[in-house]
Amino acid sequence: MNERCALSIVVPVYNGAHSVGPLVEAVAALQVEGGHEIVLVVDGSPDNSLEVCRGLMGRFDTPVTVVDLARNFGEHNAVMAGLAQARGDYVITMDDDLQNPPEEVLRLFEHTRDGDYDVVYTYYAKKEHAAWRNLGSRFANWCADKVLDKPKGLYLCSFRCMSAFVVKQVLRYSGPYPYVDGLLMQSTRRIGTLLVHHLPRAEGRTNYTIRRLVRLWLAMLLNFSVMPLRLATIFGLVMSGIGILGFVAVLAEAARGETPPGWASIMASSLLLGGVQFVMLGVVGEYVGRLFLTVNGKPQSIVRTVHRDPRVAEAAGAEPDSVDHLPARAVANH
Numbered sequence: 137m138n139e140r141c142a143l144s145i146v147v148p149v150y151n152g153a154h155s156v157g158p159l160v161e162a163v164a165a166l167q168v169e170g171g172h173e174i175v176l177v178v179d180g181s182p183d184n185s186l187e188v189c190r191g192l193m194g195r196f197d198t199p200v201t202v203v204d205l206a207r208n209f210g211e212h213n214a215v216m217a218g219l220a221q222a223r224g225d226y227v228i229t230m231d232d233d234l235q236n237p238p239e240e241v242l243r244l245f246e247h248t249r250d251g252d253y254d255v256v257y258t259y260y261a262k263k264e265h266a267a268w269r270n271l272g273s274r275f276a277n278w279c280a281d282k283v284l285d286k287p288k289g290l291y292l293c294s295f296r297c298m299s300a301f302v303v304k305q306v307l308r309y310s311g312p313y314p315y316v317d318g319l320l321m322q323s324t325r326r327i328g329t330l331l332v333h334h335l336p337r338a339e340g341r342t343n344y345t346i347r348r349l350v351r352l353w354l355a356m357l358l359n360f361s362v363m364p365l366r367l368a369t370i371f372g373l374v375m376s377g378i379g380i381l382g383f384v385a386v387l388a389e390a391a392r393g394e395t396p397p398g399w400a401s402i403m404a405s406s407l408l409l410g411g412v413q414f415v416m417l418g419v420v421g422e423y424v425g426r427l428f429l430t431v432n433g434k435p436q437s438i439v440r441t442v443h444r445d446p447r448v449a450e451a452a453g454a455e456p457d458s459v460d461h462l463p464a465r466a467v468a469n470h
Contacts, residue, residue, distance in 0.1 A: 142170025
């Protein structure tokens with residue numbers, strides 16, 4: 137059984153070689169009652185983030201663990217891999233871009249602990265993201281209000297604090313398409329919020345592209361709701377109703393001896409109905425495809441190596457640099 141600490145800070149790292157060092161230095165300097173640790177998850181980063189992260193180990197009184205994933209799996213998959221290594225009674229997740237001031241970590245931890253919350257989400261008076269990113273976040277949160285069983289208006293943010301209890305529940309999910317916020321909403325209703333500062337990005341640009349945001353949106357929409365199937369059914373019923381009205385109109389014209397519309401109307405209706413059918417097939421196919429990949433054992437992530445601080449390794453009874461000795465499927469799903 138791992139020796140526990142009060143707080144674990146899990147940071148997924150991707151193209152973060154220039155920012156992760158100052159972040160870890162600032163977080164390591166915090167004075168946390170009961171002690172804290174830092175878990176860095178290098179998500180197949182193409183730069184030298186892994187070397188930089190390993191170079192941070194042993195430099196501070198706060199232990200640093202580095203999880204090296206075999207390839208890029210995405211932020212939520214990387215967070216799940218980090219949660220699996222966390223030993224804290226509370227776990228904070230945050231990005232590596234320094235847009236969340238490290239000094240807010242202590243406020244967030246104390247607010248969660250003292251308020252006896254399972255989860256606390258942060259929110260911002262002003263977000264220092266690009267306009268398109270802010271628009272995408274608002275759209276994603278609007279969809280979450282409709283799809284997820286969450287408190288109305290709760291802003292979902294990657295800078296959050298979770299209790300060890302709810303982390304354990306989240307880690308029960310082993311599918312290849314995790315959406316951490318959806319898993320949290322399924323696990324608890326003891327959810328709080330905290331207003332924090334949000335800083336402009338120090339350098340570089342966001343790792344979230346439109347494609348990544350769409351993938352994240354699909355994970356939320358398709359993994360935690362059957363709403364798309366219900367919408368497809370409703371849309372199909374509406375189109376069927378329109379079709380029946382059109383059929384009645386054609387019969388009425390035929391009864392009056394009028395010539396019904398020809399080629400243009402037939403082609404227009406055929407294309408419309410064909411398009412609707414393909415949309416419905418696409419929605420169903422997406423569900424079936426995800427189910428197939430889950431049953432077929434598509435890994436949530438693959439941990440190549442866990443580089444542990446010697447102090448953490450001793451508490452865990454493991455080697456400083458090793459892959460956890462777990463069944464093959466469990467390692468793949470970390």
